[in-house]
Amino acid sequence: VLSKTIMNIEKQSVCKGFNNILLSSVSTSPYTKDIFGTVRHTKCSLLLDNVSESYRVVVHEIFKASKHQNKKTMRYSEDWILKCLLFHIRSASGYNFILKNDILPLPSPRTLRRYLSVIDTKFGFDSNFFSIFEK
Structure with a gap:
């Protein structure tokens, strides 16, 4: 019964989790739940x-x-913070839209500002620019 149930799981529903109907057809012992979690x-x-x-x-x-x-x-x-920083710089209104509608789990703009405030910025000519540019 367990092997048939595992084989019936489609690729689209694997990452979404299991419905209660699927779990109710099999005994819900801790061992069974562990197997389902591993398979998923x-x-x-x-x-x-x-x-x-x-x-x-x-x-x-x-x-x-x-x-x-x-x-x-x-x-x-x-990596996620860096992508969110770049997205917020590129389109603040798009970032706020996705954040307010809970489309993606984005950090708040205040969190992004805190990360940006840690970065030390210097004005003027950077002498290491040419060494990086040569690579």
Whole structure:
């Protein structure tokens, strides 16, 4: 019964989780739930092998956000913060639209400002520019 249930899971529904109907057809012992979790994680990682690193970062952050109860306690990866900074610089109104409508788990603009305030900026000519430019 368990092997038939696992084989019936489609690729689209793997990353979304399992419906209650699917879990109710099988005994819901802790061992069974552990097997379902392992299968779901394995199939999701197989699906993510075919996508670029940028998409992987987005999907990883979405899964991480789904496990958090409170959005204010979220911890974001460095790659995600960098992508969010670039997106906010490119289009602040688009960033705010996606943030307010909860389309993606974006950090608040205040968090982005805090990250930008840590960066030390110097005015004038940078002597290391040519050494970096040669590479």
